Amino acid sequence: IVMKRAELMDKAAHEMPEEPAMAAVMKLDPAKIEEICASIDGVYPANYNSPAQTVISGVKSGVAAFKEASGATLIDLPVSGAFHTPYMASASEGFAAFLDGVSMNAPAMPVYANLTGGVYGDDIRATLAAQIQSPVRWQTIVEAMIADGVDTFIECGAGKTLCNLIK
Numbered sequence: 001i002v003m004k005r006a007e008l009m010d011k012a013a014h015e016m017p018e019e020p021a022m023a024a025v026m027k028l029d030p031a032k033i034e035e036i037c038a039s040i041d042g043v044y045p046a047n048y049n050s051p052a053q054t055v056i057s058g059v060k061s062g063v064a065a066f067k068e069a070s071g072a073t074l075i076d077l078p079v080s081g082a083f084h085t086p087y088m089a090s091a092s093e094g095f096a097a098f099l100d101g102v103s104m105n106a107p108a109m110p111v112y113a114n115l116t117g118g119v120y121g122d123d124i125r126a127t128l129a130a131q132i133q134s135p136v137r138w139q140t141i142v143e144a145m146i147a148d149g150v151d152t153f154i155e156c157g158a159g160k161t162l163c164n165l166i167k
Helices: 002-014 030-038 060-070 086-099 124-131 138-147 161-166
Strands: 020-026 043-050 053-059 073-077
Touching: 002 086, 020 060, 030 043, 030 053, 030 060, 043 060, 043 138, 053 060, 053 086, 060 073, 086 124, 138 161
Parallel strands: none
Antiparallel strands: 020 053, 020 073, 043 053
């Protein structure tokens, strides 16, 4: 399932009209980021990571125009596609079709969805497919987990990015 998702996203990335780009926008209100993105072709909010960090994604010219319009500090991210944006619509549609043939059981424990920030509902397939072209609600997920009683977070792998966002 993960390999098919990656294959479809890679294909969508190669179909983009120009070079993709993603950048972390630092210390700018997410509502302001949404407002600026709405005024520029080809750039979208992609990851709501924390009150002080939102990632934007789209075509390189759109990200550059956002930087100029906002005056914000941006940290460019090395990417091969404009992930979590409408540029991934074909991947989302292809993944939905693929998942129709996959048997799934309900999760044995709460699993939080990037699409909503809440626990997956009944239509897991539709949520999984929609997440490909929709913003990641990381901050909302963490807040929902805390509200649900989670008090310990462990980051596996290299780096401390997620632990720093939780702080």
